[in-house]
Amino acid sequence: MPLEILLITGMSGSGKSVALHALEDSGYYCVDNLPPELLSAFVGLEHVHHGNRLAIAIDVRSATALPLVPQQLSLLEHQGVRVQCLFLDASTETLVRRFSETRRRHPLSKDELRDGQSALLQTIELERELLSDLRERSHVIDTSAIRASQLQGYVKSLMSVPPGRMVLVFQSFAFKRGVPVDADYVFDVRMLPNPHYETALRDLTGKDEPVAEFLAQQAPVRLMEQHISQFLEHWLDALAENHRSYVTVAIGCTGGQHRSVYLVEQLAKHFSPKWNTLRRHREQDGVIKGG
Numbered sequence: 001m002p003l004e005i006l007l008i009t010g011m012s013g014s015g016k017s018v019a020l021h022a023l024e025d026s027g028y029y030c031v032d033n034l035p036p037e038l039l040s041a042f043v044g045l046e047h048v049h050h051g052n053r054l055a056i057a058i059d060v061r062s063a064t065a066l067p068l069v070p071q072q073l074s075l076l077e078h079q080g081v082r083v084q085c086l087f088l089d090a091s092t093e094t095l096v097r098r099f100s101e102t103r104r105r106h107p108l109s110k111d112e113l114r115d116g117q118s119a120l121l122q123t124i125e126l127e128r129e130l131l132s133d134l135r136e137r138s139h140v141i142d143t144s145a146i147r148a149s150q151l152q153g154y155v156k157s158l159m160s161v162p163p164g165r166m167v168l169v170f171q172s173f174a175f176k177r178g179v180p181v182d183a184d185y186v187f188d189v190r191m192l193p194n195p196h197y198e199t200a201l202r203d204l205t206g207k208d209e210p211v212a213e214f215l216a217q218q219a220p221v222r223l224m225e226q227h228i229s230q231f232l233e234h235w236l237d238a239l240a241e242n243h244r245s246y247v248t249v250a251i252g253c254t255g256g257q258h259r260s261v262y263l264v265e266q267l268a269k270h271f272s273p274k275w276n277t278l279r280r281h282r283e284q285d286g287v288i289k290g291g
Helices: 016-025 036-050 060-078 092-102 117-136 148-159 209-216 219-241 259-271
Strands: 004-010 029-031 053-057 082-089 139-142 167-174 185-188 246-253 276-281 287-289
Touching: 004 016, 004 060, 004 117, 016 029, 016 053, 016 082, 016 148, 029 036, 036 053, 036 060, 060 082, 060 117, 082 117, 082 148, 092 117, 139 148, 139 246, 148 276, 167 259, 185 219, 209 219, 209 259, 219 246, 219 259, 246 259, 259 276
Parallel strands: 004 053, 004 082, 029 053, 082 139, 167 246, 167 276, 185 246
Antiparallel strands: 276 287
16 A cells, blocks of 8 residues: 655644544554654655554744755655645634643743743744745644544544545534634625524534424525535636645534534535535534545
8 A cells, every 4th residue: 555644733732742642543653743854764764664654743843944844745745655734723812822721831932931922922923934834735724613522533534535536624613713714715604594593493403404404495595505516616626626635615604503514514415426525513522524
């Protein structure tokens, strides 16, 4: 079998250790904080000793060598290695809170203990700049509003997708908890009829049959589904031809329970015959894998 490498990068405090644990559970041989200069040599050595699935975490602790990574990844791909890149991100507000709660210092920090939050904010923005090129070529997961167990589920489901076709990720979310920073496209469906105001439907979700039947009967809901489908059908082939490996489509409503969940389920079902699809419901536990 061909060698598979998953390169994990991302913001400090975004959950890279959680992702590595999930990959270990999935049978990957994992290594954290590998110096980029050693990437090619390490891959050759570990392929012999640990099989064909490697997960390597590289982060801003190797800041001076980060510009070497894209070239080394291209070299590995030319050698027939299947390379995937995963970037974990989170809002600046979330990262500041996490560093405050854990009382950890940022890896790039020199004086945040003296200057407090202002220095930490500047350090986080510097880190974003240093990692911007790697983020651009990666599949991004926003960990701002998800639990560790959800992140593990996202990573495991992503790795289970067969290679060869672009992966289309549909994600529901609640606007009141923020827009996902990993979304390529965001659709606001808060103007659609809301099952929350139907007493019998309020405690259900868009995956439950009574809610699905209610929404399927609403003309505005059908029209919104049609418009989103038409937009994606028009552009997905072009995105795939542009060598995009992943496209994330976020559907948001007020609470992330009914309308957005229903539309994610319907859109994933519609596109799964042609594309690898994943369904994510940010405000609910677990992850559901598409066809």
